[in-house]
Amino acid sequence: MAKVKCQNGCQQFFHETTDQFDPEATPHGGMFSLMEPFRSNGWNSFPEHVGVVGSALECPDCGAPYADSSNRVKLDGDHVPTSAPPPTAADVIPDIIAHVLALSAEGKKPGEIGAVVGLSHKKVGALIKKHGQG
Numbered sequence: 001m002a003k004v005k006c007q008n009g010c011q012q013f014f015h016e017t018t019d020q021f022d023p024e025a026t027p028h029g030g031m032f033s034l035m036e037p038f039r040s041n042g043w044n045s046f047p048e049h050v051g052v053v054g055s056a057l058e059c060p061d062c063g064a065p066y067a068d069s070s071n072r073v074k075l076d077g078d079h080v081p082t083s084a085p086p087p088t089a090a091d092v093i094p095d096i097i098a099h100v101l102a103l104s105a106e107g108k109k110p111g112e113i114g115a116v117v118g119l120s121h122k123k124v125g126a127l128i129k130k131h132g133q134g
């Protein structure tokens with residue numbers, strides 16, 4: 001069973017899929033089951049049977065339809081990016097320093113290094129002074 005995300009509204013999870021759920025089929029009420037503790041708390045939700053389709057399948061909290069414009073619902077875990085997130089500035093800066101020092105160790109001048117890493121020769125010089133050894 002997978003949780004159904006309120007993709008058009010509050011982005012929360014109130015229903016999970018049932019055995020009837022088929023991602024290739026038109027979603028209907030029988031494919032979804034109101035989760036606990038909402039069910040026990042008496043939340044008012046759409047009837048969980050095959051006759052309930054389209055915009056009737058709506059979030060019991062905010063009322064947004066679960067299905068998107070192509071009549072697909074979004075499940076928890078759908079489209080999770082598998083690649084690493086883009087590096088933040090904090091990740092990049094040590095890389096630049098390491099790059100600068102490596103080029104410096106090869107005997108490159110600050111102006112040449114700056115052209116490679118995208119810094120002014122003054123900044124390159126300052127980095128080498130601050131982080132370099134010797």
Ligand SMILES: [Zn+2]
Nearest residue numbers: 006009010059
């Ligand atoms: Zn919602």
